[in-house]
Amino acid sequence: MTVILFDDQFRNNLLPLTYTRPVSAIRVGILTIAEKWAFYFKTTPFYLTEQYLQEKYPFRVSEFNIMVNGSICPDEELVEAIERLAEGDAIVADGILIAVKLNESGVKEFNLNRTEEYNKNEYTSRLLRISFPEDIFSNNDQEIRMDFSILTKGRSSASLSSTNTVLGDNIFVEEGATAECSTFNTIQGPIYLGRDSQIWEGSHIRGSFALCEGSIVKMGAKIYGMTTIGPYSKAAGELNNSVIFGNSAKGHEGYLGNSVVGEWCNIGADSNNSNMKNNYAEVRLWDYQMENYRPTGLQFCGLIMGDHSKCGINTMFNTGTVVGVSANIFGAGFPRNYVPDFAWGGSQGFGTYSLAKMFETAERVYDRKKEVFGEMDKKILTRVFELSNKYRRF
Incomplete structure (x- = not known):
């Protein structure tokens, strides 16, 4: 079947x-x-x-x-x-x-x-x-618990170094995963450390939390739970109720909360997103179907970032920001709440991030992970560039 x-x-x-x-x-x-x-x-x-x-x-x-x-x-x-x-x-x-x-x-x-x-x-x-995109982080806690149950049923966890402090016993460590001098609070939810993942010294992690295969949590990270770091990614700073799909980096200080980050993305040092409006009002997100902002029913909603997007150091994302595929954001101030696919710029304005330049960057990014940015991915991104053209009204 x-x-x-x-x-x-x-x-x-x-x-x-x-x-x-x-x-x-x-x-x-x-x-x-x-x-x-x-x-x-x-x-x-x-x-x-x-x-x-x-x-x-x-x-x-x-x-x-x-x-x-x-x-x-x-x-x-x-x-x-x-x-x-x-x-x-x-x-x-x-x-x-x-x-x-x-x-x-x-x-x-x-x-x-x-x-x-x-x-x-x-x-x-x-x-x-x-x-909708916000359903991903909203349901992440529930799905971490479900996946944890099916992945660990009938299996024994690998051991964790005695330099760590573990509260509760709801933790599962795959072979090759390492952690030193960090704290793991599993009382609030399970913690899963994937194969060959690493937790560097001084990190504090509350469940529910999943660190997938080959990923790294860097020194001194603070992860508040309901968070997933997908395969071959890096995480640092402060994270809460967020999902990073994989092959992406938030490798420095800064806050990421109630957010979804795609693959092959990079969050610059000291970049932050707001996840709640100053007036505590309902958050609205850009909706591609409506070509307008859609009410989410949520008070907490941060950043939705498509694959291959990057932001420079000290980028400030306002509450409920949607960043399309292959956008490159930099400069002072808050960029708009919707950054179109293949946009290049920041709060001072945007231009189009050409396919040729984007491909050059992607080849370097893939090469760093010993991967090949091949024709199949180029074809997909070329089609996305064509489909998203109507949204680039610069």
Whole structure:
């Protein structure tokens, strides 16, 4: 049986994060949504997403297929309901298609606007759906706990150096993870240290917290919980209820709170984001679909940053700022609350960050991690540059 994770009609609600990935490649908790489904079904899933992403995120069909909405985070009850489906059966919730079992021809004819032929079953139990960027940090605590449970069940943790102080016992250390002279408070939530990750001296960490494979928390960091540092990233300074997808760096002092940072990003030294307005009012975020600011219903909401974006030292992000893909921000003062994709500048104004210059930077960034910035990624970013052109009204 093949598992196919499809993007539904609400995918654009998650821009700019979904410009460069399917919805199911979003990290929330310890794992990406796709990795969660892979764990439950014990198979590598495939993707049905935008055509320009399909080379990197392949699509494959077999004789028997389970198609699952890529915005849904799984749990045991939902997985069991999906496994009971017969061919042509579907699970829906509040009018949204959650999953359907189809043969090969059914997948090839799959269309979200034509689902009336399915035998639909209304799902009334709890569902976690990532619908907007702020849902990622808002649900990160819950998903860290869920992922921690499934990843550590029946397994023994590696040992941690005696130079550390651990409060409680809800910590799991993968092989190769190291920490020295730091404190870990697991009373408020679990702490997961991924394979070959490092916690440098003098760091203070409260759960829930996930440090993924190969990532580093630098000296003296203060991490308040509900936070995920994705693979091969660096974190320092003060962090609270934030998610860094991976291959990104917030390597210096400064505050990051109630925020989501994509891949291949860099936060300059002493940069900060505000996560609450001075008048304590509801935060609004730029919405690509509306081409306007959307109320979030949240009092705490910080920075949403798309892949490949960078900011210089002492950058100040106002409450509820959205930064698109491949933006480069620098200079004094607060940049606007929406920085378009491929923007170059700051509070004094923006121009377009050309593809040629962006590619030069990306090649250097990848080379530092001994990775290759290849043609596949160039094609994706070229398409994103074209799709986002209408937002660059400089």
